[in-house]
Amino acid sequence: MKHFVSPYNQSIDLKFPEKITVYDTTLRDGEQTPGVCLQTPEKLKIARKLDELGLHQIEAGFPVVSKEENRSVKAIVRENLDAEILVLSRTKKEDIDMALDCDVDGIITFLGTSSLHLKHKLKFSQEDALNICMSSIEHAKDHDLFVAFSAEDATRTDLDFLKKIYNRAELYGADRVHIADTVGAISPQGMDYLVTELKNEINIEIALHCHNDFGMALSNCISGLLAGATAISTTVNGIGERAGNTSLEELVMTLLLIYGVDLEFNIKKFYELSQLVEELTNMKVPDNKPIVGRNVFRHESGIHVDAVLEEPLTYEPFVPELIGHQRQIVLGKHSGCRAVRAKLGEYGIDVSRDELCKIVEMVKEKREKGKYINDELFNDIVRSVRGPFNF
Template sequence: MQYYVSPFNKEAKLKFPKKITIYDTTLRDGEQTPDVCLSPYEKLEIAKKLDELRIHQIEAGFPIVSSQEREAVKTISNEGLNAQVISLARTKKEDIDAALSCDVDGVITFMGTSDIHLEHKMNLGREQALNVCMNSIEYAKDHGLFVAFSAEDATRTDLDFLKRIYKKAEEYGADRVHIADTVGAISPQGMDFLVKELKKSIKTDIGLHCHNDFGMALSNAISGLLAGGNVISTTVNGIGERAGNTSLEELVMALKIIYGVDLGFKIKYIQELSNLVEKYTKLKVHSNKPIVGRNIFRHESGIHVDAVIEEPLTYEPFLPKMVGQQRQLVLGKHSGCRAVKAKLDECGFEVTKSELCKIVEEVKKNREEGTYIDDKVFSEIIKTIRGPADP
């Protein structure tokens, strides 16, 4: 058995869409994290690893930004990946032309639709904005592109206007529309309401681009799926503007294990992908980050370690090898005899019961004095208790 979750999950009788598409925006929204700048080579390496995971779509970048960005997006587009390669474009002809020059399969064209965006950023009225958006959709479709129209700040947009602009986008040939929760300001219940309302007006696919300002990006994404959306935007390690986006690894594993929805991803590459993004972005993954954090499969507490040695799933919802992680038993203040004995066995040391008890006490004492118990320190403790003889 590789995982063991609550049997009550199945009692909820939830219904997910038959087909769910994940488009990953690590190379676009993820790179918009302050202080992050990826080279074309780094972008390509991440894209190839995403493709190895079998991601459905890769949002490779924002071509209008710079010549180097266009080089990166074009390189990814021509790499022969299985994933569909898309890029971001404002509702401007020059942005769409830049995307076309990169040989992408499609574009996400966007405009802020909330009154606060229209007034303070766009300086446009609703009718003007609607016309600009439709012109860009029409232009992109005329050039053979897959087109997703994203209403930026959709979750703070007037509902009637949002319905109208999405309906028009559908009529102009948009392949899907995106709800952008730009500042993470909607609740899961609000997302449920919004998606169901939109489903009354449009038939096209609905994508969900959720930000994590209140820690609810994952919950909002799942709520949107259950309400009838069928496309989710993610980033590796949950990076992105401010508090980041819906985490790719959290969404994939929650759907697979908690909800029983397997999207066919090669999840054994999750940790490799996380490490690669951490390396190139220089954004350190928090030790307690779900799925990929270094502490997720590390155990110190004696009570936990005793049980994990007997049956790992007592304190792990799934086995680490599923995502390319490894279990680690850590020695410290909370360690008991069984954990120390396991470490001794691993190192090839045989000790008496009396020596074991003394080693446990020394481990606790050293840790409480501020010393981390690595292999070198552990060996020194053993030598102190039983002498320097080789194992």
Template sequence: MQYYTSPFNKEIELKFPKKITIYDTTLRDGEQTPGVCLDKQEKLEIAKKLDEFRIHQIEVGFPIVSKHEKDTVSTIAHEGLNADVLCLARTKISDINAALDCDVDGIITFMGTSDLHLEHKMHITRQEALNTCMKSIEYAKDHGLFVAFSAEDATRTDLDYLKRMYKKAESYGVDRVHVADTTGAITPQGMTFLIKELRKEINTNIALHCHNDFGLAVTNSIAGLLAGANDVSTTINGIGERAGNASLEELVMSLKLLYGKDLGFKTKIIKELSEMVSKDTGLEVPYNKPVVGKNIFRHESGIHVDAVIEEPLTYEPYLPELVGQKRQLVLGKHSGCRAVKAKLDDCGYNVTKDQLCKIVKRVKEKREEGQYINDDVFKDIIRNIDEPIDP
């Protein structure tokens, strides 16, 4: 048995779309994390690893930003990946031409649609915004691109206007519309309502681009899928502006194990993907980060360790190998005899019961003195026990 989740999950009837597309935006929105700048080789390596993971689509950059960015997008587009290669473009002909020069499979073109954005960022009317968006969609479709239209700040946009914008985009042949929760300001219940309302009006695919300002990006994404959306935007390690985006690893593993929706991804390389992005961006993964954090499969508490040694799923919802992790038993102030005995066995030491008790006592003391019990400290404890211990 590789995982064991709550049986109550199956008591609720849920309806996901038959096909779910995950498009990863680590290389575009993830790179907008303050202080992060990926070079061409780093982006290429991450894109290739995402392709190995079997991701469906990769948003690889924003080519109009710079000559270097355009060259990077073009390089990835010509790498021969199985994943569709997308890039970002404003609703400007110059941006779309830059994407065409790169030979990408498609674009995500965007415009703020909330009154907040229209008034204070772009200084245009709703009708002017609609006209500009449709011209861009028409131009991109005429040039053979896959076109997704993203309504920036969609979750704070007037509903009737949002419906009008998406319906018009659909009539212009857009392949997908994106609901961008730009400031992470919607609840799962609000997302459910919004997607159901949009589904009354449009038939084209709906994608979700959720930010994590309130820690709800993954939850909102799943709520949106259950309400009728088809596709989800993610980033590795959940990186991105402010609190980041919906985490690829959290979304994929939640769908696979909690909801029984296996999208065919090669989950065993999740940890490798996470470490690659962490190294290239310089953003350390929090120790308690779900799925990929260092502490997710580490156990110290004596009660926990005793149970985990006998059956790992007592304190793990799934086995670490599923995501490329390894289990670790950590010695510290909460360790008991069984954990210390397991560590002694790993090191090849045979001890008496009395010796074991002394070692456990010293392990606790050392940790409370502020020392981390690594292999060297542990062996030093063994050497300093009064009576000799047989190796």
């Protein structure tokens, strides 16, 4: 595994949980991205690829939403994947019964717990919320489901009430509680404090569902894991409502290469999975997206290209082959002789030093005039310098 990270990381004594569960919600929260609507065959393709990666749990959907959603969940269950299949359920008996009808392994049942949600959305008192949640957990456990209770908007919920409802969830048999940072409003330091406080109160697993509204979803997850959380919610490419969720590929690769925590996933599937989700959701991955973006392993600057051709890790944190990606040398105004010679080498073309300098000069001129140096234009430039040949 070819990579090189800062030696200063090794001087910090950090303790992660011995076991970390990743439950991916691309098929549920990811699909709640405005404009995204996946049909059953598309959901099956993504679920299979997630399973090939080695995901622990897949949140397959929200069965009560529609008949098609219900069919999708049942179809995923019938695939007999290695991953456990979870679904989202409101704290309502009919939702849980529908999950049972889908024959899933477990549910994530949720209710807003902040004063904002209780007052303006639910019109509930805190006591109402406690009774409703416990009744749902009890019903699900009576049918032998894995039950995770998620406090929606947990990071803006009164801490005493949050402790109370999680304590009660544990008492009623919940297997895991989820901290939902619903609008990405917590900081890494705040997450550390919150998880530490909760660990002093409850003995069941704590999971984190972080949104990326302030660009801190990944940092909040790392902070929460170090404080004792043991499960993380992710989406492929970080898609999801508003600014999205914790990116699956960023979380896994950060844990592996920055912190040395190997979740034993088949990481060579990452780029393929990313492209599949991009295609099926019609949500373009930004070129500069960490890990899977097209620019992560593309190099134009002459100084960079010279170094990368000698040793890729000079300007790459890890080699692209690790995740099924590939390196690309891009020609443009910053290109030097070595980059152009490497490009010529791809086609088995040898040129003199004078011809090479002329080609480099023309590449720069064309790019500065707004032309993208694709293979066709590069072909024309080379022909104009050294005459006809077969590319």
